[in-house]
Amino acid sequence: MTLIKSISGIRGTIGGKPGDNLTPLDTVKFAAAYGTWLKQQRNKDNYKVVIGRDARISGSMVQQLVMNTLTGMGIDVVDLDLSTTPTVEVAVPMEHADGGIILTASHNPKQWNALKLLNAKGEFLNGVEGEKILKIADANDFDFAEVDELGEIFINDAYIDIHIDEVLNLELVDEDVIAAANFKVVVDGVNSTGGIAIPLLLERLGVETVKLYCEPNGEFPHNPEPLKEHLGDICKLVVKENADLGIVVDPDVDRLAFITEKGEMFGEEYTLVACADYVLSETKGNTISNLSSSRALRDVTESHGGEYFASAVGEVNVVELMKDKKAVIGGEGNGGIIYPELHYGRDSLVGVALFLTHLAKKKMAVSDLRASYPSYFMSKNKIQLTPQLDVDKILAAVAEHYKNEEVSTVDGVKIDFEKHWVHLRKSNTEPIIRIYTEAQTQNEADQIAEDMIEHIKKVAGL
Known part of the structure; x- marks a missing residue:
């Protein structure tokens, strides 16, 4: 405990x-x-x-x-x-x-x-x-x-209804174009308050909704983190119902994931990418995510003539940098959408409304929309060290070793290479270094992580 x-x-x-x-x-x-x-x-x-x-x-x-x-x-x-x-x-x-x-x-x-x-x-x-x-x-x-x-x-x-009113009043949310698309959507509310809020929003948008685990009784039917390994039920139901997509939120509705019409993950990193693509197509400006988020957001931002910046991990850090850089949208790669036109906080209701407007205007299947974005793959690992080792010293040595690459020490050590990146973060509570990598294939991302683990061991004398 x-x-x-x-x-x-x-x-x-x-x-x-x-x-x-x-x-x-x-x-x-x-x-x-x-x-x-x-x-x-x-x-x-x-x-x-x-x-x-x-x-x-x-x-x-x-x-x-x-x-x-x-x-x-x-x-x-x-x-x-x-x-x-x-x-x-x-x-x-x-x-x-x-x-x-x-x-x-x-x-x-x-x-x-x-x-x-x-x-x-x-x-x-x-x-x-x-x-x-x-x-x-x-x-x-x-x-x-x-x-x-x-x-x-x-x-x-009344505030869930008021919140929905505020979302629908946003200039970039087009209720008419969404209603005209005749979307059918499966919603997994993990038996928490997303099971109340998301169906209410979809009803207001004229979307046919199939509810899965939308009874707010707190009995989570699966691990409540919206990751691929926990979402087998909704992936099957989207296909069975011949739905256009699936929507998944976590218990407090600040993380958002989509399922394609094929019953496949859209990719939690790509929730922000898709919403940003739409916002940037209508509003020129900059974007922010944290250092451990996908490079795809940078690519999409630059394709619209904007500038991308990365903050330290943590919502408060993302928000601070968004204000500083006057970003038009930002968030975190875990499916958190921050749209300042409404408020500076991760908001799945805003994310759903922006995504559906984007999808309806594009007039394409969710899988085709996903295929239109640059493909990157992540690997997330950690290395357990002994309490006697100086983790900060190890990270500093890694940063020095890669000093000829693009290195950030804002939050741990982030090394940007031409076609991939590595982000190392230490735990504040135990002698662990968390290792995040992203590359153009899953095998590459996994191999880069393994190579970095070996390099850390060498630096630490293990």
Whole structure:
């Protein structure tokens, strides 16, 4: 059982002992630390926080603990109950709230839950802000409200519909062209809130929908991370139903994957590539993804006359660079679409609407659309080192060895070669180096990873 504290929130498994797992005591402590930090931002009479959750089994319990802790500090709560991460992000500024908390462990299995923390813009906290909250929690430095100053809970279950309204109001989302395409789509909502939000969106877009695992009961029917090895059921059902495509989201609906009409993966890296292709065809500008994302986004961006930039891994880093470079779209290669015209957060609803508009305008099959993009293949590996080894020193030696190539040390070591790349990142919790490679065939990507592992061993003297 595990409890992980980080700048982006607190995550852990339900049950067990305080300090070792996400117990009620840990939940209350961290919620109180967030509430304390919130009050330090501005001195005012009233504070407000938006709370939403995915459908995992522990969600209701954790939500009650968090909401009542905040009201105990004199902070009002807007309770969205079952919601999505991007919906909460949209709701925070609409409610003129001081912050938001999403109760979700994202793609982690059902025994996990987490508190993901937002600022007043509805965006994830940066490293400095997260560190302050961790220090407050460690110090138990809380001040609760007196009886006449307790906060209140206001229930608002309309925000998924409001979120859909905002998506449909986007200039680049064309409801008419989507409806005219007469799409038939299979949706895998992994029995969480995507099973509510995505079918509602598709209904508004005039799309025939076949639901698979769309009952929001938190009983995940397969590993909830939307990867090929977990999605056999929807791949079969798309073919059986003669559907145009399949749509898969993770439990909190910020990661999006597509299935072609042939029952094959479109490729989670290519969710962003396709959406960016459409946006760039209508809006000239730059794009951002993280250093471990596919080179295909760079290729597509440059084909439209834009410029591509890579950030350190992590949504907050992508968003920061998007703002700096005034990117028109960005995100992460795990299927996270960030479209600033609506908000700076990964949003599967935005991704679905942009993708379907693109597909309808192209008037081609999903498999043909995928074939129109440059093909790259990834390999993801890791090497276990001994605790005595200096991982930073090893990475520095690798960077020096390849200094004549294009090397980035923004986040670990990323080496760009002419036809492939290698990205090395160290773990913050154990002596591991994660190795990501991308090349023009799977065999090449795997071989490059093996060669790099051997090189690391040589540098480390193993």
